[in-house]
Amino acid sequence: MDRSLGDLGAVSGPARVAGPGEGIGADELGLATRNHGLPLEALRYDVTPPGLHYVLVHYDIPDTDAEDWRLTVGGRVLRPLEVDLAALRDLPVVTRRVTLECAGNGRARLTPRPVSQPWLVEAVSTAEWTGVPLAALLDAAGVAEDAVEAVFTGADHGVERGVEQDYRRSLPLATAADPGRDVLVAYGMNGAPLPPQHGSPLRLVVPGWYGMAHVKWLREITLTATPYTGFQQSTAYRLRQEPGEPGEPVTLIAPRALLAPPGFPDFMTRARVVRPGPVPLTGRAWSGHGPVVRVEVSEDGGAAWTDAEVVPDPAHPWAWAAWRTTWTATPGLRHLAVRATDATGRVQPLAAPWNRGGFANNLVQRVEVLCAPEPEDRGPSGTP
Amino acid sequence: MDRSLGDLGAVSGPARVAGPGEGIGADELGLATRNHGLPLEALRYDVTPPGLHYVLVHYDIPDTDAEDWRLTVGGRVLRPLEVDLAALRDLPVVTRRVTLECAGNGRARLTPRPVSQPWLVEAVSTAEWTGVPLAALLDAAGVAEDAVEAVFTGADHGVERGVEQDYRRSLPLATAADPGRDVLVAYGMNGAPLPPQHGSPLRLVVPGWYGMAHVKWLREITLTATPYTGFQQSTAYRLRQEPGEPGEPVTLIAPRALLAPPGFPDFMTRARVVRPGPVPLTGRAWSGHGPVVRVEVSEDGGAAWTDAEVVPDPAHPWAWAAWRTTWTATPGLRHLAVRATDATGRVQPLAAPWNRGGFANNLVQRVEVLCAPEPEDRGPSGTP
Incomplete structure (x- = not known):
């Protein structure tokens, strides 16, 4: 005991x-x-x-x-x-x-x-x-x-x-x-x-x-x-x-999607830098309640959403699914977001549900990306 | 460039x-x-x-x-x-x-x-x-x-x-x-x-x-x-x-000793709990300037120091040395500290030297330990 x-x-x-x-x-x-x-x-x-x-x-x-x-x-x-x-x-x-x-x-x-x-x-x-x-x-x-x-x-x-x-x-x-x-x-x-x-x-x-x-x-x-x-x-x-309160027990994993942040990062802020043009976006999505059936991506911080392609792997039902789409980046500071929906209809919230332990919080991920042109004076790669 | x-x-x-x-x-x-x-x-x-x-x-x-x-x-x-x-x-x-x-x-x-x-x-x-x-x-x-x-x-x-x-x-x-x-x-x-x-x-x-x-x-x-x-x-x-300032470059590792914290931890504070009596203290010590020749342990937060045994391994001159000693723990909140000295005479400081990058800081480690008796009503280990 x-x-x-x-x-x-x-x-x-x-x-x-x-x-x-x-x-x-x-x-x-x-x-x-x-x-x-x-x-x-x-x-x-x-x-x-x-x-x-x-x-x-x-x-x-x-x-x-x-x-x-x-x-x-x-x-x-x-x-x-x-x-x-x-x-x-x-x-x-x-x-x-x-x-x-x-x-x-x-x-x-x-x-x-x-x-x-x-x-x-x-x-x-x-x-x-x-x-x-x-x-x-x-x-x-x-x-x-x-x-x-x-x-x-x-x-x-x-x-x-x-x-x-x-x-x-x-x-x-x-x-x-x-x-x-x-x-x-x-x-x-x-x-x-x-x-x-x-x-x-x-x-x-x-x-x-x-x-x-x-x-x-x-x-x-x-x-x-x-x-x-x-x-x-x-x-x-x-x-x-x-x-x-006695509270409800934490059990199955709530649905979540994550984006592998595109481009390259700033050391300190971890914000991303990409070049203008098509940018492949890829990531993973999962839920303990059932298969992920939908992944949506927002280019404007969560106002508008478009569907990404979900690539489930039936051989591995307990593992995350891959997802992918292409984003056409234009110069400026951009705010990407991504969210998953599973087969039970559970979808990630835009505002985090709060509890005292901070459990099972599946708020949508947000990734800050600066789209900046390639510097014109950029020399040969790798010349020290 | x-x-x-x-x-x-x-x-x-x-x-x-x-x-x-x-x-x-x-x-x-x-x-x-x-x-x-x-x-x-x-x-x-x-x-x-x-x-x-x-x-x-x-x-x-x-x-x-x-x-x-x-x-x-x-x-x-x-x-x-x-x-x-x-x-x-x-x-x-x-x-x-x-x-x-x-x-x-x-x-x-x-x-x-x-x-x-x-x-x-x-x-x-x-x-x-x-x-x-x-x-x-x-x-x-x-x-x-x-x-x-x-x-x-x-x-x-x-x-x-x-x-x-x-x-x-x-x-x-x-x-x-x-x-x-x-x-x-x-x-x-x-x-x-x-x-x-x-x-x-x-x-x-x-x-x-x-x-x-x-x-x-x-x-x-x-x-x-x-x-x-x-x-x-x-x-x-x-x-x-x-x-x-141009500043001096960061190069060789300054001497440091670390204690493997004894006993068992509190989840949140990581402070340690031990039982009264002999407590083995072990750890590692290293320096990029030369072999570690001395490790000292303090039981009172750095006022008094006693030598631990350093166990160098001549086969691995670029690796840390093991060190060990025994501490006789008595009930109460204790503050252990440990410091290393290398063959060049460099010794860990009790007050951290400051620089803007926070580099090469080898302040002595301090570990908080609560020595508390075994609870008297403790049941058979592992009975749920």
Whole structure:
């Protein structure tokens, strides 16, 4: 059980939102410099190279040893299991291409700003995960009739809002045990063992769900006869307007499209520069609720929208879709925007819906682009 | 030549320092979410896994193709070269373990704060780089008698303070052509091809120098008869008190020690929690000026210091040294600090020397630790 420790108050405070005009503070910066997003130009890769995949670690990356690792499957099961990696590799193996997004993506653009990891828009990536279907593992253990949830415990240990804990989250059994949901106990990423920051040697992958469900450094699965109410389930990752509310749980990823910013950037502002004429615009779009069926692009900051071509890949239903269009750039400062609509009719909002945790915010992306002619006196490329 | 483009002023401003009390702004946050430091617990690895190695990209990660890549060696040489990766692999190959640190590490702790990538302390990592000694490549091209510098051009293109440019830096020929300096044209990192964010397919590695010298996505080496005065050499990466000064160039890495923060963290503050009793303290220390000969630890915020054991590795003179000691923790809020001294007598300062770019700042690291007893009612580990 999570333990609330009064004397941890010296280093661990309650959740809060930033005051009016309050800049990003030291704590938020400390998170931003160690965690990282996808550099947006890396949207060019169908599968994100591991070192470019976004990373959010709640506590420390634990010092794990794949050789000695054991995963237990217990609680409301008929045959409790304890398996090492060799035993897992003897079970059925599947590989799934999955787009992961942090539930807090976009948080830093909210007003007032919830104080936590200050993502702008870049906390999303796609990888090929290889492992054992969770449904097969639960079959091997035998699910007791009264089981309703599966609780997943990671090896990362820390304090959050005064509560000392191992990172722990649950899934409804209907999701965990459904082969069609493709939930995996993964030991491989892009054809190699998991890197330390992505859960070495074992992690959960829950296609379509925000990142908080994909428990890393997975060491224990416990089936329970009552819903799990620990910190990461009932305190964190809820959609609340006021602190006291129970709130709705954060679950499936809301639709979002991102543009790989065109042209080249300014170092400091990250604003873009393009030349006049046709400019290819490409990017990715995804939703945990269903396939993305429409991507629209605006050249005028969101007043008028035109359809881009969406290029879904039926072989990878849990991964982002590519999209593309061509923009005819004319000189001046331009404001591009892009938005996605999924098969359930969900569409990205032009004004961000606010909640105290800054979760599931899928505000449309805006990209500032200066269209400027090629300088006339430009010398031969590369002459120093 | 770099081109100064007046109309780029709409997206690209001059260098500046933050005003009094000015929090981290949107531009700095945009850099912090895409670049990233070493999560400090990863100081545990002698060689940093590639995805945990710090990353600072000035513009975009270019979309390079290793198959078609060509490196030219020209200017004041006797036999201009154009080589592909296969040709480079036919030349002598060496592997060197090298600690890299960003010249701006620690910038965000300065007052007033230079506005740029807001590193706290974590922009350092160590990798095994494999490639061709630059001295061998220059031998093959033949150095003209009047050559004084080697200029290195990367494929990353962008704007900085109004100046459109390819990223480009020079080294004195005395450094570039000296086999004893171990400057490499590297095509491998930790036994694999370079990842995109670390310069795929080719980069320069300049052991002992800050990161700005290690030009990534290297496509051109040009020997010159006069010193190079482009943007990254004469405008950026200078130690200046006032904007108009020529300033001293940033070159070798100043000594620094870092502590792998002990115990476990609070999510938001990153402050640490340990139990009373002996606590192993370990970390790394390095200097570009010479071997680290002393690491000292303070338990009281820098008033009193005791020596830690430094464990140098003579096989890897360009890599950080490990250090270790044991701290007997007693209940309460503690302030650890650590500092390094190198063989030239350089020692880390207790007050940061300030310059307008926030470069080569090697202020001692401070780590807040709460020592708190194990909670008495703590249940069996891992029971949900």
